Amino acid sequence: MAERILMDGAAIARTLTRLSHEVIEKNKGTEGLCLIGIKRRGEIVAERIAALLQKGYGVQVPCAGIDIGMYRDDLVSGYFVPDAHVNRLGFAIDGKKVVLCDDVLHTGRTVRAAIEAIFDLGRPASVRLLVLADRGGRQMPVCADLVGKNIPTSSSEWLDVRFAELEGEDSLGIRRTDETDNENF
Amino acid sequence: MLGKDLLGLWDTSAEDILLILDTAVGMKKLLTQNLKKLPHLQGRTVTTLFYENSTRTRCSFELAAKYLGAGTVNISASSSSVQKGETLIDTGKTLDAMKNDVIVIRHPMGGAPRLLAENVKASVVNGGDGMNEHPTQALLDFYTMREKFGSFKGVKVAILGDIKHSRVAKSNLFGLTKLGADVTMYSPATLMPQGIDRMGAKIARSREEALAGANVVMGLRIQLERMHGGLFPSLSEYAKYYGVSEEHLKLADRDCIVMHPGPVNRGVEFTTAVIDGENSEINEQVLNGVAVRMALLFLLCKNRQGGNESA
Numbered sequence: 001m002a003e004r005i006l007m008d009g010a011a012i013a014r015t016l017t018r019l020s021h022e023v024i025e026k027n028k029g030t031e032g033l034c035l036i037g038i039k040r041r042g043e044i045v046a047e048r049i050a051a052l053l054q055k056g057y058g059v060q061v062p063c064a065g066i067d068i069g070m071y072r073d074d075l076v077s078g079y080f081v082p083d084a085h086v087n088r089l090g091f092a093i094d095g096k097k098v099v100l101c102d103d104v105l106h107t108g109r110t111v112r113a114a115i116e117a118i119f120d121l122g123r124p125a126s127v128r129l130l131v132l133a134d135r136g137g138r139q140m141p142v143c144a145d146l147v148g149k150n151i152p153t154s155s156s157e158w159l160d161v162r163f164a165e166l167e168g169e170d171s172l173g174i175r176r177t178d179e180t181d182n183e184n185f
Numbered sequence: 186m187l188g189k190d191l192l193g194l195w196d197t198s199a200e201d202i203l204l205i206l207d208t209a210v211g212m213k214k215l216l217t218q219n220l221k222k223l224p225h226l227q228g229r230t231v232t233t234l235f236y237e238n239s240t241r242t243r244c245s246f247e248l249a250a251k252y253l254g255a256g257t258v259n260i261s262a263s264s265s266s267v268q269k270g271e272t273l274i275d276t277g278k279t280l281d282a283m284k285n286d287v288i289v290i291r292h293p294m295g296g297a298p299r300l301l302a303e304n305v306k307a308s309v310v311n312g313g314d315g316m317n318e319h320p321t322q323a324l325l326d327f328y329t330m331r332e333k334f335g336s337f338k339g340v341k342v343a344i345l346g347d348i349k350h351s352r353v354a355k356s357n358l359f360g361l362t363k364l365g366a367d368v369t370m371y372s373p374a375t376l377m378p379q380g381i382d383r384m385g386a387k388i389a390r391s392r393e394e395a396l397a398g399a400n401v402v403m404g405l406r407i408q409l410e411r412m413h414g415g416l417f418p419s420l421s422e423y424a425k426y427y428g429v430s431e432e433h434l435k436l437a438d439r440d441c442i443v444m445h446p447g448p449v450n451r452g453v454e455f456t457t458a459v460i461d462g463e464n465s466e467i468n469e470q471v472l473n474g475v476a477v478r479m480a481l482l483f484l485l486c487k488n489r490q491g492g493n494e495s496a
Contacts (some may be wrong), residue, residue, distance in 0.1 A: 070215075076224050079487055081211035086218040 002175065003160065006151060009170035012132070015148040016045070019130060020052035022146050026128065027097055034062040034096045036089070038114050042102035044163045045132055049101060062096075064089040071113035093122040099146075103161040105131040108142030133172060135159055187484050190302040190309040193318035194360040202360055206328050208480035209473070213328075216252075216476055223479075226255035226486055229286040234276065235312070236262040236292045241447055241471060242312050242322070246289045249478035253486075258285070273297060277305040286489060287482060290314070295352075308485045316350050316411070321481060322446050323356035325474040327364065329466050330401055332473070333442050337364035343395045343437070344368065344386075345429060346405030346454050349376045350412070353446045354405055358386050371395035373427060375416040392427060396436040402464075403444045404429060404454035420453050430456045434464065442466045 007015070027033050030053065037046030043065030050063035069084025100114055111129060118127060130146040135153040151159065151174070158177045164170050187201050194202065215221070231250035233243050243259065250257045260276075262268070267276065273292070280288060289310045290298050295317030302309035313319040327337070334340050342361055348354045348370050361368050362385035370381065371389040382388050389395035396402065407423060417423050434443070443455065443465045451457050460467060 070220055070222065076227070079225065081208060081215070081223070081483070083211065084215065084218075084220060086220055 003173040004175070005171055005173045006159075007133075007149065007172035009164075012148075012170045012172065015132065016048050017052055017056075019132075019146050019148055020049050020056060023049060023053070023099055023130065024057065026145065027099075030057060030059045030061055032095065032097045032125065033099065034091060034093060035064075035099050035101060036093075036114075036118065037063070037065050037101040038110060039065045039067050039085075040166070041104075041161055041163060042100075044165050045103055045130070046099075046101040049099075049130070062089075062091040064091070066114055066117050068110060068113040068117050071116045073109055073113065087117060087121060089121060093118065093124045096122075096124050098124040098127045099130050100127055101130045103132045104159050105129070105134045105142070105144050105147075106137050108138045108140030111142045112140050132161065133159060187488065189485075189488065190298075190311075191320055191481060191485065192298050192302060192309065192311050194320045194323055194356045194363075195318065197320065197360070199363040202324065202327065202364065205324055205477065205480050205484060206331060208484060209324075209328055209476040212479040212483070213473065213476035216472065216479075221252040223253050223483075225483055226250060226253035229254075229486055229489075230256045230258060230284070231287040231289065231482065232258040232260060232280055232285050232307075233289045233291075233312070234260045234262075234280075235290070236267070236297075237313070239291055239312070241474065242291065242319075243289075245471070245474045246310075246312065246321075246478050246482075249475050249482055250287075252475070253479055253482055255286075255482070273301055274304045277301045277307070281305050281307055287485060308489060310481065310485070313352050315352065316355075317352055318356045318359070319352040319446075320356045320360075321474070321478055322353045323360050324481070325470055325477040326353075326357055326403070326444060326446070327360060328473045328477050329442070329444060329470050330366075333466070334400060337361065337366040340366040340400045341398055341438070342366050342368050342401040342403060343389075343399035344370045344403045344405065345392070345395060345427065346372060346403075347376045347407045348372045348381065348405065349378045350408040351405045357403070358384060369395050369399070371427070373417050373423070392429070392433060393436055396429070396433055399437040400441050401444060402429060402434065402437050402441055403446075404449070405446065406448060406450055407453055420450070424453045428453060428455065429459055431458045431462065434459055434462070440464075444470060446470070 035046040035050050037043035046063050050061050053061050066087050067085040069082035128145040131144045132148040134147045134150050160173045162171045247257045285307050287308045289312045291312040292314050295315035298311040298314050344354050358368050369387045369389050445467050
């Protein structure tokens with residue numbers, strides 16, 4: 001089905017800029033702050049926020065991607081071997097205020113897996129959730145602290161997030177799909 | 186698709202062999218990153234029932250099971266009720282009653298795993314039976330070859346050593362012929378089983394003929410414990426006329442790989458320079474062994490949904 005563009009590059013840039021300020025506002029500064037993005041698109045969100053914090057506040061906030069492959073809840077029910085990578089953040093998260101970043105929040109299963117992955121690496125003081133878009137449809141008791149755009153969707157709709165790093169342009173589109181609810185992650 | 190058990194490659198299809206190898210690719214990728222905690226066998230139990238000595242096979246199976254989350258039990262015949270005269274089938278039924286899911290068996294008599302498999306609900310994996318088969322060793326050999334050469338078509342495999350007593354040689358032969366590789370064997374005539382050529386092996390008349398252009402040079406251990414005298418004069422004479430040195434290796438393909446199922450008799454099948462040389466994949470084989478056994482347990486337990494009750 002034809003896709004409708006909900007956010008173009010400029011809109012995404014504005015939203016990420018606002019989110020970067022909200023990160024500072026929520027955490028009352030950058031003390032103890034670190035960004036962890038869920039691979040792959042969440043990692044890009046985290047990197048963009050980190051770059052904006054560097055630009056706006058002149059601080060280098062530790063930033064890394066996290067792979068949730070080993071922590072998915074459907075490994076046994078789906079019976080597959082995950083294509084996962086080991087997590088090495090390059091900084092310690094004990095006592096840190098982690099901002100977990102992803103592109104789209106949907107069922108909340110990815111976030112649950114990411115929290116488990118984070119706690120295998122240490123014990124942060126807090127974990128907040130930042131997402132570019134929240135499409136609803138939660139299956140887990142998960143709620144985002146920082147939301148770029150609320151986009152209520154039905155299970156037959158799909159959000160496509162494109163980033164310049166991967167697809168050559170920034171945009172967010174919505175389309176109808178025939179296959180419903182098969183992509184929980 | 187793979188059935189309840191893996192008893193040998195003689196009756197395993199090429200498709201099933203490739204399925205196990207394909208699954209092992211994902212396992213190895215995780216292992217090399219030291220990611221060793223999969224949940225697929227949680228709540229299941231794997232028992233190793235060994236009537237013969239073993240270091241790597243038993244350890245490899247046990248670690249593979251543990252990495253998949255299974256509980257493991259090790260039984261050695263020397264310290265079990267077998268010493269009191271318990272039969273193999275009774276031992277198997279005892280394990281069944283304890284809700285065990287998989288039995289890995291090694292036994293000095295060929296066919297013992299099949300006898301066990303026909304009498305227990307648990308999945309049975311042959312960890313080596315007499316002079317018959319050692320399928321998981323062959324599978325890890327195949328994995329090592331495919332990783333190096335990409336496929337099996339036309340790959341020239343030279344197997345040298347104690348073919349007669351070697352279950353590894355037979356499992357390799359049965360599998361490799363199905364996969365399209367060329368198998369050449371060379372050993373003293375007394376250590377060459379009769380009729381092996383009718384099973385698809387080419388028998389070389391000299392060490393040089395066996396090695397010429399080989400892509401894989403596989404040595405097999407001289408199994409003194411299975412020999413009851415008179416098969417060849419001495420180990421040093423064997424090493425001189427049948428062993429492989431760096432000089433001999435020059436006859437093989439330049440990019441050949443050297444393989445050995447272990448344990449190695451250094452200076453007998455291969456010289457130390459060959460064992461530790463740059464063509465040697467002997468240590469890589471051990472890592473591949475864990476990946477392949479993880480894949481096998483993963484696949485066998487997939488067919489066991491619902492646990493022991495429904496088996």
